[in-house]
Amino acid sequence: MLENSNGNLNGNQIHNNKEENEESHTNGENKETRYLDGSVRLRNPHIELMDQDILYHLALGSESHDLVEMFGDVKFVCMGGTPKRMESFAEYIMSEIGHRLPTGTQLMDISQYSYRYSMYKVGPVLSISHGMGAPSIGILLHEVIKLMYHAKCRDPIFFRIGTCGGIGLDGGTVVISDDASDGMMNKYYQVPILGKIVKRPAKLDKKLARELKALSTPEDLYDTVTGTTMCADDFYEGQGRLDGAFCDYTEAEKMEYLERLRSAGIKNIEMEATTFAALTHHAGIKAAVVCVTLLDRLKGDQVCTPKEVLVEWQLRPQILVARYIKRYLQTKGRISFDGHGSMCVKSPRRFKLVQQESQTFE
Ligand code: R2B
Ligand code: URA
DSSP states (O other), X not given: OOSOTTOOSSSSOBOOSSOOOSSOOSSSOHHHHBBTTSBBOOSOTTGGGSSOOEEGGGTEETTTBOHHHHHTTOOEEEEESOHHHHHHHHHHHHHHTTOOOOTTOOOOOTTGGGXXXXXXXXXXXXXXXOOSSHHHHHHHHHHHHHHHHHXXXXXXXXXXXXXXXXXXXXTTXXXXXXXXXXXXXXXXXXXXXXXXXXXXXXXXXXXXXXXXXXXXXXXXXXXXXXXXXXXXXXXXXXXXXXXXXXXXXXXXXXXXXXXXHHHTTEEEEESSHHHHHHHHHHTTXXXXXXXXXXXXXXXXXXXXXXXXXXXXXXXXXXXXXXXXXXXXXXXXXXXXXXXXXXXXXXXXXHHHHHHHHHHHOO
16 A cells, blocks of 8 residues: 555645645645645655665665755755856855854765765755756756655755856846747657656746746846746757757758747747756746856857856856845745754665765766
């Protein structure tokens, strides 16, 4: 038997009435995705039956680590492409929320032994690199959503802070996605499962997008806009570039496609939005995508802005998300989070095994 009479899998009470808690969720599937206390409920009956759940690409495990102790206070999960950017974001959010590390300690990459993703924890904030493209962020999301479940995190909010190409927008513009579509303008993420194409709606939390937009200020020296984000499976041909190793279309055809995207309300192109939107939505997790444009795709394909300028531009989505996190913590009076967050080993033997497994295999 998978569930007790309450349909309860892990001892928490299940949401079984229509009353919403303080958080607004993105879908009408609360009962399937939340326990009464707001903690994440997995839509997978198999996990509870397993002896342990190894989060292989995070170098963590449900029986090797005390995940509740390590991550139980996480409220915000921020993801971005590169390990370096997410390390800098962790440092930045630490100063923004006034989080202090114990004397003599420093931020550590919790997933260093996975050699895949990097993960930093700063009080209630996780900062994680997701790599490039749908498969990479998809794998990460499966494991991070399970991490939320094992750690009993309540109503976590996920952000992707990234880079993109703008459509008719100057480089350095911040784009908040209120929708995500693929290269065929389908607003879902499709993935073959057991030989069938499964389509999952790529829905983002519109209220969260509006709240983020409201946090941009006239003093910002750049524009912040809201619109649909196109998610491609490729940087070159998949985004209509002329500068890949192959190109079988003309410049006029490229421009016609980009103009078509623009007419459909698409503001930017990147490579993870539909997967991120669909998997968070399927898990009932509030989520937003905030990206900075590195160039205007109507004017070119190559990213040729100087490195120092790109580095400054990449801070812009971080600044907006940090404003949201700060404001949230201030309004909840939850700016200090002591007692959680250090590496907490439950079983040294299993801990060693998880580290070895993650290190040994490709
Ligand atoms: C933005 O930038 C990367 C490609 O350069 C990709 O991960 C994305 O979405
Ligand atoms: N990332 C993308 O995927 N496309 C761009 O044009 C720039 C960054």
